[in-house]
Amino acid sequence: MEFGITFKGFVSPDRARYLVRQAETSGFSYCWFYDSHILWRECYPAIAMCMEHTKTMRFGPCVTNPKARDWSLAASLWGSLALQSGGRIDVGLGRGDSSVRVMGKKPATIAQMTEFTQKVKAMIRGEEVSYGECPEPVKFPWATGYELPIWIGAYGPKALQAAGEVGDGVILQIGEPELLRWFSQQCFNAGEAAGRDMSNFKVQAAAPAYFGSKEDCIEATKWFPAMVGNHVADIVEKYGADNPDIPSSLTSYIENRRGYDYSKHGQSDNPYLDFITPDIVDSFCVLGTPDDHIAKLQTMQKAGVTQFNIYLDNGDEENIIAQYGKHVIPAING
């Protein structure tokens, strides 16, 4: 199983420089960054910086989108990073959330995401490519033939289908094993229907990890189901309500949320928190003692997860990486 970390946008450069080395030394092989240039910072200077302090770690945005920059600029950026790091760049791709909405723009369509995937990979490979807004076709004279791995972030059935059809992997923002199996299976089905060899298709579960008492862990990570929960619930409610794979805790969560929807007017500032029970936080994240982490990761691994990517958004980064290096990664990978 691969292990990754995701840096939040506000990590200081001085901390990032040593945390990325700590992670590499501790057995992590991926370091992802939020790509949201207004709320956080443009992440590629930090990626280029961290590459200079590591030898084998791979990097990438988690996730970027087709609206953030001109496509040839995006391809040149990632191709340049590939060249100067010895091929250590991947890309996580979504339709565009905070980074486009904050500018008053709309997310990309799934068709645009698919086309972006194919054309950016082709440009970096060195092919001549025409794309939407650019009057002339583009070809990089300096291309080295690098094959950029693109992971597609998805929940909904059409995005999962696209991930299976054109992606090198899927990014699933959740730690719940049954949902991970149910979501990723849709990618495999789509890929196989399209005639692809899916044996190397990668499945990333991206979620917070935290050590300590369950109470402390839930307090530190409840922001995560608050952020992704409604989105997941919408999907499950719409497409998977009668699916026997959907865990019962999530079913109750959906029921509670539904009730809540009828009476939301009189709520406090963060009304959603009422419906995010400790069980839901626990199922969405990886929490507790090192042994708890190991047990949950083994279940996730059985559900097909090939990479666990820790959202390092909770403080305590040094300790989380250290615990994974000392206890969790050796137990999982032997």
Place this chain on the structure above:
Amino acid sequence: MEFGITFKGFVSPDRARYLVRQAETSGFSYCWFYDSHILWRECYPAIAMCMEHTKTMRFGPCVTNPKARDWSLAASLWGSLALQSGGRIDVGLGRGDSSVRVMGKKPATIAQMTEFTQKVKAMIRGEEVSYGECPEPVKFPWATGYELPIWIGAYGPKALQAAGEVGDGVILQIGEPELLRWFSQQCFNAGEAAGRDMSNFKVQAAAPAYFGSKEDCIEATKWFPAMVGNHVADIVEKYGADNPDIPSSLTSYIENRRGYDYSKHGQSDNPYLDFITPDIVDSFCVLGTPDDHIAKLQTMQKAGVTQFNIYLDNGDEENIIAQYGKHVIPAING
């Protein structure tokens, strides 16, 4: 006098890593990169990389343009580089040449260049800014108040005026002292007319430098007047023909070129080279022995040049930097 180097786009990352350290150790304080993401590579990964291998060196594109990337993206990129380098980023700005033409797009207007300068500086400073294509105003919550120095690349009177009115400096792609004086004076006049304090306004002469016999030097650098010569001649012919500051060698060059324009059809592949005499190459560049370099730089310094930026496009980079470090910079700066 400040000294800078400009890396060509194809410099290998391994060479750039040591050349930038060699330059810093040798007394150079600026390292510029071509910003032309299709012909060369996106330069900011290389800038971020080089920042990790230096302590005081300042970096920047020479030159970027307002069409290359969304303005908030550009501002976030440079703001991020400022933050992680301890404030070691400047920007050289033009209207857009190879990097926009190769995509079939048109250069920016001077008005766009002026607006870009003001709005990008404001965004990086932390102000809320509205700009053309963006539906919502943009404000970086992470801004640190950094004041981005923007140097404007110019030859024509309107661009020189803009540089004087809104720029922190001007970039003049030529090594000829009288033209440098004539061009830069237009910036000072415009700035003073606009009520600015011009005492810290910077004047950069960007040109090749080369050591060896005059023949070898001219052979290695004649590409430079070929690249910028017609552009300079157009300007001089249009605005400065009767100006006593214009050196006689350039006047003859303009005459020769004019004759040439009438008969160009039957020429060989590089007909322009016929009109670029050794004298013109010598006047546009800095060539010869260390003492020749020192003498020319003293003249340029008297003409108001505050930075000599060497276009490192001629091979022999290690030796050029070493000669400047051992002989030229100590002689000029004591």
Place this chain on the structure above:
Amino acid sequence: MEFGITFKGFVSPDRARYLVRQAETSGFSYCWFYDSHILWRECYPAIAMCMEHTKTMRFGPCVTNPKARDWSLAASLWGSLALQSGGRIDVGLGRGDSSVRVMGKKPATIAQMTEFTQKVKAMIRGEEVSYGECPEPVKFPWATGYELPIWIGAYGPKALQAAGEVGDGVILQIGEPELLRWFSQQCFNAGEAAGRDMSNFKVQAAAPAYFGSKEDCIEATKWFPAMVGNHVADIVEKYGADNPDIPSSLTSYIENRRGYDYSKHGQSDNPYLDFITPDIVDSFCVLGTPDDHIAKLQTMQKAGVTQFNIYLDNGDEENIIAQYGKHVIPAING
């Protein structure tokens, strides 16, 4: 108050490279290494390595001795490290313990330690120096005038006197405030008696720090009083038994140990642990919550301690450094 860490000899180079950056970023200004080339490794390659990954951190052995290497070799080594780090090397000096005993050699005398201090400082400064085993006087043509700070590790009255007379500081391997005051006062008295200005004399308390429940902390750090306790007790018993500054917990410890001495034959493998009560461990170390650390350090500071040097020998290095950076150092230094 300055903060330091001491690396144990077995820290892996990959961990040391990031831990030292973490410590610098977290507010530590000293990084010490055990100097015992057979049991651990020769520490100067690691010091030189860590210097390349830091900007302001100071380094040094804690502690070396006059018997480990030829004096001119020692002086050249430290002078070279000073030169290539921009003057970031100090030396901690003792009479020689594990590093000499393991070779079957005897520790240096206090007179040798004093002479070593003076002659090594003089050689690094650039003076011509004659010393014991060397037939010819030695002078470094490359000396830069660096003034090497030498801290003397001491418990006994004669070593404390030497520290006060010729050292730039004293290293006291204990965290107990009253003993720290009593020991360091002897240095100040000796220095003042010798006519030195003692206003910049430095007092380092070197001891383990640990976070968690008192039980966990004591389990993790009881090796420390076991290592230094008999030594401290000998000194207190011999010279300070009737001193009102000696804390009562230590007085009982000495009483217990004395009784123990009469009946030691029938003991288990680690009989000394019977007499090291949790109170003794707690008084020798800095243990508990961040607030406990802050409170103890404030007491130590009032007792005259200018640097707290954490012996990082207990696992959990990343977390200890992180807690100091987030909570303890800001509380102490504002």
Place this chain on the structure above:
Amino acid sequence: MEFGITFKGFVSPDRARYLVRQAETSGFSYCWFYDSHILWRECYPAIAMCMEHTKTMRFGPCVTNPKARDWSLAASLWGSLALQSGGRIDVGLGRGDSSVRVMGKKPATIAQMTEFTQKVKAMIRGEEVSYGECPEPVKFPWATGYELPIWIGAYGPKALQAAGEVGDGVILQIGEPELLRWFSQQCFNAGEAAGRDMSNFKVQAAAPAYFGSKEDCIEATKWFPAMVGNHVADIVEKYGADNPDIPSSLTSYIENRRGYDYSKHGQSDNPYLDFITPDIVDSFCVLGTPDDHIAKLQTMQKAGVTQFNIYLDNGDEENIIAQYGKHVIPAING
């Protein structure tokens, strides 16, 4: 053919940091340092520093000696450097010249050099070793089994015999192909007589290299035959006068020197220079155009040389390394 550089002792740390990267990028695989801690600086801090700025470059003293430091200290130093560089340390060993003479001590005997080679290799490998001045046998608990390559610097027949019997290679301070063949053959003969497999035995020619007119080259490198010439001549005169392999230029040199010996009283400050003809300088070094270097190195390669180690003592280091990277190394190694 391997290529190496040797840094003189006075190279500034800032220059060494980039020169070693330049050399690695240019195809050099060894970087040697003078080991003479009084005249120059202790070289191991610089070696550890340079290791942090390179990935594959190997390092070592050229040459150290058995008298410079306690043998367990030397072994711990080199074992530590091996550990933190991923096994990138070799040792060049001689009897001790400037570094022992300047202290008024005598060089080691060849027997001591042989014993040092065997015992230091054993200690680093992890064996328990007893040696001269150390009362107790020494064993490094942290040893990793690293096999330290030791190259022996030699001219005389007994030292060459020792190199063949116990060394991993020989260091010959001369660039003259016939002498290189004659000297190295003595190593092979001795090794084979001792029953060793000599197929991997390495032969290093260490000499200056310089580019430019022959006059400039000879002016810049004549210090080298002045330094090593009498030594070489003594050996040739004593053991090889009637050997048909000895080149005629050297024979005349020996004759001239002999005549000179009779009349030396009335000479100027550097009388030896009278007998070092341009031919001798040219034969001892590698001089001229890139093509001249290539031709000479091909002859040296045919004479059995496996590494050419450039003494970088002549200024112009950046240019020499660059010329080798651009022209010479590609021509020799394809």
